[in-house]
Amino acid sequence: MALPPRSVALAATDGMLHFELALAYEVFDAAPAAVRVPWYDVSVCGTQSVRVGRFRLDPDHGLDRLAHAGTVIVPALADVDEDPPTDLIEAVRAAHEAGARIVSLCTGAFVLAAAGLLDGLRATTHWAHTEQLAARHPRVTVDPDVLYVDNGNVLTSAGKAAAMDLCLHLVRRDHGSTIANIVARRLVVPPHRAGGQAQFVTTPVPARDDHPLADVIPWAMRHLDQPLTVEDMAHQANVSSRHLTRHFHAITGTTPLQWLLTQRIRRAQELLETTNDSVDTIATAAGMGTATTLRRHFRRMVGVPPDTYRQTFRP
Incomplete structure (x- = not known):
């Protein structure tokens, strides 16, 4: 049985981008001083030492740990021309079957789609890769014009700043608007951008x-x-x-x-x-x-x- 949503597992594998991984860790790892509610318990899960951007990272647990988390976050993949690693796909699918809330940031949506979790659902990813996601996974309704999509237990976001928007959205879902605003204030970012807002704006x-x-x-x-x-x-x-x-x-x-x-x-x-x-x-x-x-x-x-x-x- 999956743990409560505040048990957060960050899925790490070779070729992931460090920005989205670090962003999610920053949001969920430590509660701001003003927050007095039980906070998230974060772990990084992967296979041995993984390459994240130009860095090497030693995960806390193996990918099998994802099936015991309440929330699984899949950060961005640097190369979406190649299929995601099979062990990552299987671990994410197992976590979903165990009842975990599955979240992708940016091109992490390609992992969720490969696992079949987005079939019949609306989803998004970075605007530069939405056509590729739609072509590779025709059963997914890809929306290129939104910041993030919340399907309940399966959520996807666009790139970079939109990943922050989705992480704050999760905090708002779990703890309410007041605490989400406190987290945003600590990070010096806007407290809330609606998921339906356009990804790409002129200024x-x-x-x-x-x-x-x-x-x-x-x-x-x-x-x-x-x-x-x-x-x-x-x-x-x-x-x-x-x-x-x-x-x-x-x-x-x-x-x-x-x-x-x-x-x-x-x-x-x-x-x-x-x-x-x-x-x-x-x-x-x-x-x-x-x-x-x-x-x-x-x-x-x-x-x-x-x-x-x-x-x-x-x-």
Whole structure:
């Protein structure tokens, strides 16, 4: 039987990239000082000494240990033209059959696909390799336009920064938004980018202080309790609604309204975790208007109703 999700095994094999492996280790290995909940127990699993980038790494355990973990993370492979190692594929498949949550970062998705874990599911990988993944594994629905995909017990991410997004998403699933934000603050990264956000955006952050979005994004965050519209944001940015939408997509990879909805849900999560306010009060504070509206969007985006979410993350 698989251990709880907080038992994390990082699968290591020759030819893996060190960035994603180190990133996952950094997120899950040590809890920030402000966190007072049981944290993850991390181990690195592989076959003897493995080459990770230009480094040699001595794993803590063999690949057979994956079947005893609650969460298995498969970092990126440097060479996706070759089939993944057979022993890694078999170990990941065995872990899945034992009930583990299986997570791939970047091109680690090729391992999950080779193990058959993505058949019939939606998945993603680095945008430069999505066509290759789709061609090699036609039973997988490859989405090249998202940061990560959460199928419950099988999750995939795009490359590099998106791998961090997925790791923080897992922390948020396991421990709630407040603790995920603490982890993000320690790592000095954005606390949350929705998985459906585009992988490739023209400019990831406003390049200049006078960029139209340099002021409007923090302004909107301060006014989430108000019924903001695209026109309101465009007026604040002193641009037309069309120009605002174009700038928003270039900077965030999504539309102003979708970005607003994501921020409102995040605010609701934080209030559900940290206050005893009613769902009606939280709906108002998050700018959702009514509890009915909040419940509808919250369940669609988070996967559970607000009351269930509160019971999960508040004693």
